[in-house]
Amino acid sequence: MKISSSQLISELKSITQSNIQYIETILQKTDQEELNQRTSENSWSALECIEHLNLYDCFYIPEISKRIHASKTSPKATFSPGILGNYFAKSMLPKEKSNAMKTFKAMNPIHSRLDKNVIKKFIEGQQQLLNLLDKAKDIDLEKTKTSISISKLIKLKLGDTLRFVIYHQVRHIEQVKKVLRNV
Template sequence: LSARPDENAATFKSGWLGNYFVQLIKPKEKLNKMKTPAEMNPGSTELSRTSIDRFIKQQKRWLQLLEQAGKVNLTTVKTAISLSKWIRLRLGDTLRFVIHHNDRHLVQAEKIWEAQRSLAMSA
């Protein structure tokens, strides 16, 4: 996100396709199941300290990118997506998607954590 500050950066208008993807991934009361594409699924690999360190590093980088995003026009700057090289979303929609995608994973993790806690308490 290396661009000069844009006076229109504070105004963002979501595109119809970006909004569709955001609504699709957004956590809901009852999570709709989504199949993870095989190339993006780590499978049943162990969670190592290296994986956790890499995740923390990625989150710090994510915060830097969000800060930089405040200096560009989130409506006119476009980003490619992993599903198709022909589809490009507005940067603001891409950021919204990633934020809600992360929220979805947090909700999943919290449910697992609560289930494990309940099992431990009933044992």
């Protein structure tokens, strides 16, 4: 897969803006009690899904920001994903038949009693991500590498990291929608 770098960034911005719109128009207007309800004892509530994304943002937003600001590269017209990065990114996209994944304990907010500040924090993170996507237009999405949350030894192309982070958000926003339909 080879894609125009500007098209990739545009698609990722569009997804992020769509996530913000959903959160602002639906979640902010939903009762906090409902947002804390689970469909089962071991499933996440809507707010726990969003808090999970906030926990990942705590790692990825500073990491992406640091790598963008340190990059001395020039933008490249096209982006080709790496094998590992492409695998990680694609594995995050929601599938028709749910593909449950085990999360790391540090990123698992299960049985947390959360309030709507989780939503505010998520929107702030999304705004930062939009800002970083704008800055990413000015560098090479392949040569600029980022660490990943599970190992500082593994580096992914910035374009793959951005895809992974945003596709991960899509996955859990879909989970939020499913939870709210079923509580």
